[in-house]
Amino acid sequence: MRKPFALIATAALAMVALTGCSSASSDSAADCTPLVKDGPAAELVTVTGEFGKAPTVDFPTPLKTDTTERAVIIDGTGPGLVTGQLVSVDLSVYNGSTGAKIEESAYDGTSQASFALNDQTLTGLTDGLTCAQVGSRIAVVVAPDDAFGPQGGNAQLGVAADDSLVFVIDVVSAALPRANGKDQTVASNLPSVVLDENGVPGITIPSAEAPKTLEIGVLKKGSGATVKEGDSVIVNYTGVIWDTKKVFDSSWAKGSPVTLLAADGSKTAGGVIPGFADALIGQTVGSQIIAVIPPDQGYGDTDSGSIPAGSTLVFVVDILGIG
The missing domain is CATH 3.10.50.40 (Chitinase A; domain 3)
Known part of the structure; x- marks a missing residue:
């Protein structure tokens, strides 16, 4: 059986991309153009705790949004993440409508979730992480259209078609997006x-x-x-x-x-x-x-x-x- 995160991460498309999509590395986060902006829904998510440890997360329910939004909770360093890059993260995932916790990392320093920022990963997750920096903690409120709305929801995860998802993500590490020697x-x-x-x-x-x-x-x-x-x-x-x-x-x-x-x-x-x-x-x-x-x-x-x-x-x- 696939773990819940695997279902979350790969739900957007089962089809393999036909062309490579790695982008050039940025020199800093300022050079990166985010695909997701700050917004009122993300500002309603309160997150406390240290990077690398399980956060305390609070938000009003139902938390709804028509567009995916994010907020930076803890600043990171280095270049912003780009499409095609392989990342390792700790994360906590919630149903925005009910507040129920769907999945949470162990936050043990060894068992992060690893995936590429591409079309095989949930759209809202890829878009929300674009331009995030290693060492940062971000909150992403994913709109239904960027989550399970197009598939009519996900009964296994207890997510309805009109439910938003709330991610709190610690960006632990990232591979290079391309050879830079x-x-x-x-x-x-x-x-x-x-x-x-x-x-x-x-x-x-x-x-x-x-x-x-x-x-x-x-x-x-x-x-x-x-x-x-x-x-x-x-x-x-x-x-x-x-x-x-x-x-x-x-x-x-x-x-x-x-x-x-x-x-x-x-x-x-x-x-x-x-x-x-x-x-x-x-x-x-x-x-x-x-x-x-x-x-x-x-x-x-x-x-x-x-x-x-x-x-x-x-x-x-x-x-x-x-x-």
């Missing part, structure tokens, strides 16, 4: 990479024969923590088959970064193909890398989904954080 020069025999305005790569495979050994190039060198073997690494990636020049997988196309284990999956449960693990280990957060992985460090002589046996694979990867 310094541009580097890579070997001329590697595929060329061109980024669109959102940092999504286009990959051009040369007409030459594929390399026989693992080739790794650093396109951008980040200044963050170094990935160690066994780390859970937050990445965006696109994978292309060298021979066919076709994309076989892309987290950018799915609209959300993913968390992968930097370990050889043939030796460690939950790990990735050996060449991908080797490409990640030793790199720094904020880097963008390109890896050309020969069959013996990929899927070998076995078909894997849309990947034919004996395929050389090309990955471009943004290293966004270590979980």
Whole structure:
């Protein structure tokens, strides 16, 4: 059974986004344009308590609003959150009509809810968090149209079609929205990479024969923590088959970064193909890398989904954080 927060977070759309939606990182919250503004409904929500601890929340019922509103309770620091970014939060969720608590984090420092700010997450939650800063506590009153109104409510959560939702959210951490390291020069025999305005790569495979050994190039060198073997690494990636020049997988196309284990999956449960693990280990957060992985460090002589046996694979990867 799915936990209540999973139902809340993903209720807006089951359909996967068809294009990547990561935005460029802002230098400060002042550079970010919020999608949700302060308003009278949000001002009626009283929140007390320290960041990282369960808040005391009070508001009059029924609390109604036609537009989603938010109020900053505790200021944070750093750039504002942007579309496509993976965030970790503690949160308390209430039915605005009845005041009933729907869900609350443990506030134990280890079990935050993690999700991407994209079209697969509840509209009011994504919009309310846009431009919030890490370390901030915000109250968001989500209008029915940005919650469960379009679905006619959610009986499992006890939410009617005309109920607003009240979120109190502590923004604990956030992965980078895109690789932000310094541009580097890579070997001329590697595929060329061109980024669109959102940092999504286009990959051009040369007409030459594929390399026989693992080739790794650093396109951008980040200044963050170094990935160690066994780390859970937050990445965006696109994978292309060298021979066919076709994309076989892309987290950018799915609209959300993913968390992968930097370990050889043939030796460690939950790990990735050996060449991908080797490409990640030793790199720094904020880097963008390109890896050309020969069959013996990929899927070998076995078909894997849309990947034919004996395929050389090309990955471009943004290293966004270590979980």
